[in-house]
Amino acid sequence: MLDSKIPPGALEHKWNEYKGHVKLVNPANKRKIEIIVVGTGLAGASAAASLGEMGYKVKAYCFQDSPRRAHSIAAQGGINAAKNYQNDGDSVFRLFYDTIKGGDYRSREANVHRLAEVSTNIIDQCVAQGVPFAREYGGLLSNRSFGGTQVQRTFYAAGQTGQQLLIGAYQALERQISLGNVTMYARHEMQELVIIDGKARGIITRNLISGKLERHFGHTVVLCTGGYGNVFYLSTNAMGCNVTAIWKAHKKGAFFGNPCFTQIHPTCIPVSGDYQSKLTLMSESLRNDGRIWVPKKQNDNRKPGEIPEEERDYYLERRYPAFGNLVPRDVASRAAKERCDAGYGVGTSRQAVYLDYAEAIIRYGKVECHKLGLENSTTEVIRQYGKEVIKEKYGNLFDMYEKITGENPYEVPMRIYPAVHYTMGGLWVDYELMTTIPGLYCMGEANFSDHGANRLGASALMQGLADGYFVIPYTIGNYLSDDIRTANIPTDHPAFESAELAVSDRMTRLKNINGTKTVEYFHKQLGKIMWDKCGMARNERNLKEAITEIQQLKKEFFSDLKIPGDIYEMNPELDKANRVADFIELGELMCIDALNRKESCGGHFREEMQTEEGEAKRDDEHFTYVAAWEFKSEHEWELHPETLVFDVAKPTQRSYK
């Protein structure tokens, strides 16, 4: 039976109660304890820095050439916090409630409430670190609104909030490195988890420059390795994002929670051809001011400017008048897919909708002209001022769009289409962020917690930093306090030896296939299966087909893969093959989970389960649980449901109408 270790007491007191009674490790003992942190994104960097500050001996790992490059850096829009600086009725409770509701009642109340509580500390911490958030003329912090909420609680730094927050955490981490509290291993990728006497005690890494395998001991291991959206081949994730670290842990006993919960982001730049290697996100903040529409006529070949106002279908405003263009991501994505599938899509591929700034430019232009006393300006002048406002707010996003497409979004509407963006699923963790393997923690996007079946915009940054700065420093002590007498285990221990052997066997196996097809080929095949059959809309028949196809693909992968170069040298193709092998196995589990969950909730849409208007229909009676999967053997998993209890936020049908 899964024990989520939720502290007793009223929801709003749980975290304080926990902090008040949790066991501590005294400073002298901290110096003797080694902690391994894998991944240096927001969760990993903030955790490694904070644990280093507390006096633990930390070893941090990343596959990139520097911790500053983790993909948290690409988050654009912002970070939520219940500061209520805008005096618009925000509160910890409201952030908690919005997040639970946005997650379609598939997340744990206690975790989400804690997240909302510490959200305010994150902003204070980041400002003190020198994160240059956007400010008002009065010198105070500025906020904007985001999808799925009706208050302005999002803090931002132009369209580069993730970058600024990560640089803040990176600087804190580098400071600890210079002080000797953290040892950094860049260009190292975790290949295996080492378990001794049932506890996580170390990892095997591959030095990506020399190709050599290395053994590292830690009293505890913290995985902050991000999401697995690249299982779809095309996603907004960085090329290197992978599931390998958590997948190895999963195969060694850590349960995988809600693997099928994938977020498809509604505003991405559409695919342009087969060669496409990744997709680029256009921040959700664009939906604040942009209006989404398609022509009312099917297969309309006219240019957007030639389509008159009355022949445009602003379908989000039409279907969801209360939230309009700011409905949550899953709703917006499905609505776009529905229009395109029905033949109303735009662009050469017909797999796109318009995101139009013409009206916002005029609206802002009029405000500016009013401020300057230019009441009777021509439309051209108004547009000019309007464009300047838009440039200040979204300039970098507009530039990015123009670089990729060659079109000027100030003049023609942007073409957008949904793309895989975030995975709510991940390793199952309890309230303390520990997985089902004692001593193995998992944080940030890599774990399953907090976002339920759908993540709200600007909440990923919040969760990553909450876990790293404000949760793990407390909860890890509760485990380590019992471990202060454990001396460092030498890495010639048989468990390390066998773990390393397993990795080197796998490398040799991959290298020796000597087939004819490249890793890219298999990755693309997998991505196509996943996107077509386990993507924005899923049904039983497709999922069953997908499972068979993936099993087939796995056989082909291990019999016809071709990898150039050698094992003991820098070999990006081998690294990629190693990751894709895990993605293939994960893909199967995602389909199994999606098949099992016969309801529509959040990002998971089962076509069999929808209302007459085509909205997602939850089945609270049978599926109010976290699906935690235990790996048994190849193609075989066992489900351990963790029932979710909603004492405070009573589930209702999500409505944004």
Add this chain to the structure above:
Amino acid sequence: MSLTGIFLITFLVVHVGINACIWANDGGQMFNLASHFMATTIVIRIIEVGLFAGLLLHIVQGLVVEFQNRAKRKIGYAVPMGNKGSKWYSRSMGLLGTLLLFFLVVHLKDFWVPSRFMDLPTTNYDGKEVANQYAELIRIFHNPVAVVIYILGCASLMYHLLHGFQSSFRTLGVPNGKYINLIRNFGFGFSVIISIAFAMMPISVFLDWVT
């Protein structure tokens, strides 16, 4: 580098001022008197020592910077970046400085050495006996080779200053974008005007514009 550079720039101002005296068209009287003042005033002579020290320091610093910086990229590019992003003269300060140094040797040999260490013919203004530097100047600048060398020297100086002027202020940390623009524009005007003014001297002598 920047401090010595600015110091040398101030010297150029004095130098060009005295040169301008030839255009008084008074048979060289004003010029000769000014030269006499510069050659005989004790304060000026002391400053002159400082000038040579500054010059030497500037040269040494320049050579050190140039060679140190060059050594920071042992393997170069097959396709050089060229003018994609910087001006050729900004990248060629070492070369321009070296040209200027050669020019300076010629220039000192032509004027400074004779005035200090040789007995130049004198001329008399209101009973004051002064060296006739002006006649020397007229003689030298009627040689077309000398004129070409001097024009090239002035061109080197112009490009050296075009970069050096604003660069020295940047190095000294003038922080505001507004001031940088001011300095850049002023520096541009200064470099061009002062170099042309210098170059006009041999030219106007050669073309007999001064009498």
Add this chain to the structure above:
Amino acid sequence: MEHYKMGLTLKIWRQKNSQSKGHFATYKVEDISSEMSFLEMIDVLNERLIREGEDPVAFDHDCREGICGTCSMYINGRPHGPWHANTVCQLHMRAYKDGDSITIEPWRANAFPVIKDLIVDRSAFDRIIQAGGYISINTGNPVDANSLPVDKNLADASFAAAACIGCGACVAACKNSSAMLFVSAKVSHLALLPQGHPERKSRALNMVAQMDKEGFGGCTNTQACESVCPKEISMTNIAKLNSEFIFAGLSE
């Protein structure tokens, strides 16, 4: 936007590892779409090389949306290729036409040794940050974020400097292999904010000292760095660093 196909001749630096001597290899690619990104064009080449049993071209890349700072190619004599304020991953093939020749080299600087092909070691940048590119506060309970108002202009200027992605194009472009733009961006970012004031002197002195120690050259203000910076970090930051450095040096 008109789309078209092109054939190209690529001259690419190949180097097996940091010890071996490198050389240029020439490859021809056909049927390249003008809508591809530059890195996708290299992907196409690599797929072919693998199928033909050759070692693919190793290059650094990750986010492919111009923010992680990993990609680093010196293309036809310019870091990150011909476009202004751009990274290689954002460069698209419509910048080229059929029959073009493209020479691709790694960043060149003693402080950025080549690891393989087009991949260089930029860990020197991390060590410069370790020397002082941070504000020394521990995680805990800092004061409320709004307790200290910051002049919007200063906050904006600080952000503009903090936008640096640490790609190293400034070093690659500089004739002196100087890291001044990188260092100055960090010093400016923190010195412009009141939170960064207590450590501003030691930060400027230590970061510059580390930069010199890593083997980067000195700044001679040629402005090449500014012209290639993907995030348009301004040279004004270098002047700011100089003033911070001089002030710190005079008052320490």
